[in-house]
Amino acid sequence: MVKVIVSVLLLALLTCGIGYQQLQTTLHNKLAVPEETFFKVTKGTGFNQLCQQWQAKKWLDNCWRYQILAKLDPTLTDLKTGLYQLNNVSVIDNIRRINQGKQVSFSFTIIEGQSLREVLAAIMKADYLNQDLHLAKLAMQVTGGTKNNLEGWLFPDTYHYHSDDTASSVLKRAYQKMQRELDIAWQQRAENIYLNSAYEALILASIIEKETGVASERPLISSVFSNRLKSNMRLQTDPTVIYGIGADFDGDIKRKDLTTYTPYNTYRIKGLPPTPIAMPSQAALLAAVNPPPSDYVYFVAKGDGSHQFSKTLSEHNAAVRRYQLNKSN
Incomplete structure (x- = not known):
């Protein structure tokens, strides 16, 4: 009887040891991507689908170990849509970046002294920006119909945005900032x-x-x-x-x-x-x-x-x- 108990305990310890080893391997396995790889998480993407997409790209060898880990830690399955920069760190660290919504940030700069024509030409070439500008209705889009001409109304600054943000939303922030800065200056006249x-x-x-x-x-x-x-x-x-x-x-x-x-x-x-x-x-x-x-x-x-x-x-x-x-x- 004692031998049976000892055997069971040894088996349990061995199983725990193997499980712990597998857990550590899962936690530290690196995602096999080139540095600064962009990956888009679309609406409705689930955890299993994400793993399968990465496996298909040969960024990881299998999904089962991560699926088990997700059962133990359900927060891993909370995937936020957007464009993410993946790095050659652990698979889990890359998943956590998506859990936290740490999307790639892009920037657009309006330079002091640029005309509206120059600003529009530049923003239409901006990377990963949804070009929703309708030039005939541009001022109405950005100002909500309060201005007929945007010339002078976009404050020179650098504006950060995420993939699929709209060009009009970036210009709207520039317009609102100019409104504030002009109001402050006018009060100090x-x-x-x-x-x-x-x-x-x-x-x-x-x-x-x-x-x-x-x-x-x-x-x-x-x-x-x-x-x-x-x-x-x-x-x-x-x-x-x-x-x-x-x-x-x-x-x-x-x-x-x-x-x-x-x-x-x-x-x-x-x-x-x-x-x-x-x-x-x-x-x-x-x-x-x-x-x-x-x-x-x-x-x-x-x-x-x-x-x-x-x-x-x-x-x-x-x-x-x-x-x-x-x-x-």
């Missing part, structure tokens, strides 16, 4: 500012953004435009002319471009153009609503990204000769 609305501030900020080559010059550029608006002078800024030309602009602004009327040609119109011309940064928004006091009404590019600021036309003409025509005074 100077008392004597020569702007009638937050939208005018957005328009001016977009022009400042396009004129800025050196970030520290944004306030002075804003000051020049503010002084011109107060003095009823035309803004006479090339970026608005270029925007008015649109896709036909060949990279070289000509004299006839400055004299041809468009609603954006600030050599021909007084005041601000009808809409923004680009996506302004937070710094440009703040510069637009807080121009520092100055007597500057002119500036000219030096050729290195910076500008020479002038108070009188004679000073400006001398700066043009020096920096644009390469002539001395």
Whole structure:
């Protein structure tokens, strides 16, 4: 009788030992995938189906051991849909990543000074993004019908998204962020500012953004435009002319471009153009609503990204000769 009991105990211990060994093997078996392999878990995919898909790809040798483990730990069967990056770590670690919904994250960046046309061209090439944009209804899609034109309304930043997120949802987040940033800037506006609305501030900020080559010059550029608006002078800024030309602009602004009327040609119109011309940064928004006091009404590019600021036309003409025509005074 004692021998029988001992034999049973030994068998039990052996079975436990083998079971423990199998458990450890199951827990530490690596998924045989190349590094950074993408795998999509579709809606309705079950645990057994997932294992079979991986086995068919020869990423694991069999499913039964993982099916047994899932019986012991039912949380393993909670698979969240999405696109996942699988690595050559344990099968269980990869399954846990799916349990926790740690999908691959992609990003789309709106750059300061980009026009709406440039933003749309870029987002239509974004990887793993559902291209749901209907250009005829674009503003309504993104703003819920509150805007007719998205120009200037998308805040420059990097926006993260997951596979199958929509392009319109990314742009909607950019729009909502610009709304918040513009509201904050407008609340901080100077008392004597020569702007009638937050939208005018957005328009001016977009022009400042396009004129800025050196970030520290944004306030002075804003000051020049503010002084011109107060003095009823035309803004006479090339970026608005270029925007008015649109896709036909060949990279070289000509004299006839400055004299041809468009609603954006600030050599021909007084005041601000009808809409923004680009996506302004937070710094440009703040510069637009807080121009520092100055007597500057002119500036000219030096050729290195910076500008020479002038108070009188004679000073400006001398700066043009020096920096644009390469002539001395």
